[in-house]
Amino acid sequence: MAVHGGELRLQTRGDGEIVDLTEGVARVAAAGDIDRGIVCVSAVGSTVAVTTMEYEAGGIQDLTEVLERLVPREGAYAHNRLNHDTNAHAHIRAALIGPSITVPLVSGRLVLGTWQQIVLVDFDDRPRQRTVTVQIVG
Amino acid sequence: MAVHGGELRLQTRGDGEIVDLTEGVARVAAAGDIDRGIVCVSAVGSTVAVTTMEYEAGGIQDLTEVLERLVPREGAYAHNRLNHDTNAHAHIRAALIGPSITVPLVSGRLVLGTWQQIVLVDFDDRPRQRTVTVQIVG
Amino acid sequence: MAVHGGELRLQTRGDGEIVDLTEGVARVAAAGDIDRGIVCVSAVGSTVAVTTMEYEAGGIQDLTEVLERLVPREGAYAHNRLNHDTNAHAHIRAALIGPSITVPLVSGRLVLGTWQQIVLVDFDDRPRQRTVTVQIVG
Numbered sequence A, B, C: 001m002a003v004h005g006g007e008l009r010l011q012t013r014g015d016g017e018i019v020d021l022t023e024g025v026a027r028v029a030a031a032g033d034i035d036r037g038i039v040c041v042s043a044v045g046s047t048v049a050v051t052t053m054e055y056e057a058g059g060i061q062d063l064t065e066v067l068e069r070l071v072p073r074e075g076a077y078a079h080n081r082l083n084h085d086t087n088a089h090a091h092i093r094a095a096l097i098g099p100s101i102t103v104p105l106v107s108g109r110l111v112l113g114t115w116q117q118i119v120l121v122d123f124d125d126r127p128r129q130r131t132v133t134v135q136i137v138g
Helices: A022-032 A058-072 A078-083 A087-095 B021-031 B056-068 B077-083 B086-099 C023-033 C059-069 C079-085 C087-095
Strands: A003-012 A017-020 A037-043 A048-053 A098-107 A117-123 A128-137 B003-012 B017-020 B037-043 B048-053 B100-104 B117-122 B127-138 C003-012 C016-020 C037-043 C050-054 C101-108 C119-120 C126-136
Touching: A003 A017, A003 A022, A017 A058, A022 A037, A022 A058, A022 A117, A022 A128, A037 A048, A037 C101, A048 A087, A048 A098, A048 A128, A048 B086, A058 B086, A058 C023, A087 A117, A087 B086, A087 B117, A087 C050, A087 C059, A087 C087, A098 B037, A098 B100, A098 B117, A117 A128, A117 B117, A128 C037, A128 C101, B003 B017, B003 B021, B003 B117, B003 C050, B021 B037, B021 B117, B021 B127, B037 B048, B048 B056, B048 B086, B048 B100, B048 B127, B056 C079, B056 C087, B086 B117, B086 C059, B086 C087, B100 B127, B100 C037, B100 C101, B100 C126, B117 B127, B117 C079, B127 C119, C003 C016, C003 C023, C003 C119, C016 C059, C023 C037, C023 C079, C023 C126, C037 C050, C050 C059, C050 C087, C050 C101, C050 C126, C079 C087, C087 C119, C119 C126
Parallel strands: none
Antiparallel strands: A003 A128, A017 A117, A037 A098, A037 A128, A048 A117, B003 B127, B017 B117, B037 B100, B037 B127, B048 B117, C003 C126, C016 C119, C037 C101, C037 C126, C050 C119
């Protein structure tokens, strides 16, 4: 039994940019030499989320548009009013989707579908440096 | 300390069918003889999600109707247009809810409420064979 | 390698009350003397959710209002009709957000942003006693 971890650091444009983390997570897992276990992929921050999706142009556009419809950037948000801020929509979207996922590790490989990628969605309304922690126990 | 895992394989009708996984997950946990730990329940694929709910007819109908209202099957989705596909709504819903959950294992039992079941929701628009990975570390 | 766990017990007002769990989770983690691992934070029940957010008055109000708009308390819900109940909206919201999150533990500390708190959201429409299980493997 062992614990192995690593950090992914990335620069995003914000504004809902979706970044494929799969290769980075797999690289951390491969370095750990753990055969079976659970992988936690967790983003630091309250305006960023982690989930899985098919990472292709259509799906990226659809998810972006649906979130803009459900939780629009413009609105009479209390967070913006009270804090003289502009990213209330980013906070709400991130809380709804959630900051982390877990992925099983079996035979040293992430158990994902062929068209299922681990993604970070950066909802903040400006470019950000982001840190994603990958932690494996097994 | 140990790792124990198993796979649940199931046939769904798709179209948002909700399947109660609780007994299957508990069966994998019982076979593992781990007393305390974390259980990861993760579905393979980008049109399927895992969450918990009270598994009863009313709640099943409500969740289905709310998701159809928030992310309708019909719509001008880029995924469908670019890939000559019909299941863009399934991809979006799955990304919003997420592919996996973790459940604590205490005294060999899943820590869930009496009316709280682990469910798979298959949003794809056709019947699917699904694989759910149950991975326990403890 | 070790497993360490604890329970947080809290009284909520229900009605979407959002409770900051971060200090309670950190206290359980500190008692466990585990340096590196994965922390599962999981709420018991089907009308309660766990996520992360910046815990401040504006964000709390915004998340509450957005959820009331997306999944209103009032509505022709089957759960309410079939079970002579009044909390169908709570069940739907909880299933969408999810019952648990995982947080990496590194150098004995929860890896979270400065303005990122672990929160419980109690969607039930009455005061509730809630139990949150914190389970750490590492």
